[in-house]
Amino acid sequence: MSIDHIGCCGAYCRTCKPFNTGSCKGCRLGYDTGERDIIKAKCQMKVCCIGKGYTTCADCPEIGSCPMINEFYGKNGYKYGKYRQATEFIRENGYEEFLKIAENWTNAHGKYK
Numbered sequence: 001m002s003i004d005h006i007g008c009c010g011a012y013c014r015t016c017k018p019f020n021t022g023s024c025k026g027c028r029l030g031y032d033t034g035e036r037d038i039i040k041a042k043c044q045m046k047v048c049c050i051g052k053g054y055t056t057c058a059d060c061p062e063i064g065s066c067p068m069i070n071e072f073y074g075k076n077g078y079k080y081g082k083y084r085q086a087t088e089f090i091r092e093n094g095y096e097e098f099l100k101i102a103e104n105w106t107n108a109h110g111k112y113k
């Protein structure tokens with residue numbers, strides 16, 4: 001488990017099925033090594049977050065007023081609310097506490113104690 005496996009939006013790649021079956025490279029992995037080019041990334045939240053030098057959007061002081069991430073979190077679908085919850089959890093408790101909980105998940109999101 002590693003902080004690098006946490007997606008910019010709060011999805012947890014390490015326990016995400018597409019990541020584990022090899023159909024997704026993960027949100028943030030490979031950009032620091034030059035293996036992937038952030039300019040080519042489709043997800044604009046990721047482009048913004050990595051471009052600003054944040055680990056995830058949880059580090060961003062503008063998150064409350066960011067239309068991009070708030071529209072994403074407001075989308076129809078259970079997972080979007082769970083990604084918001086992950087980001088809020090990280091903002092309140094930090095990455096280490098998040099990783100302790102997320103390592104037991106079987107999806108890109110999961111339960112909190």
Ligand code: SF4
Nearest residue numbers: 007008009011027043
């Ligand atoms: S939706 Fe975007 S920010 Fe979220 S995990 Fe996927 S690429 Fe990363």
Ligand code: SF4
Nearest residue numbers: 048049057060063066
């Ligand atoms: S401005 Fe929005 S998308 Fe960009 S880092 Fe902040 S919260 Fe994330």
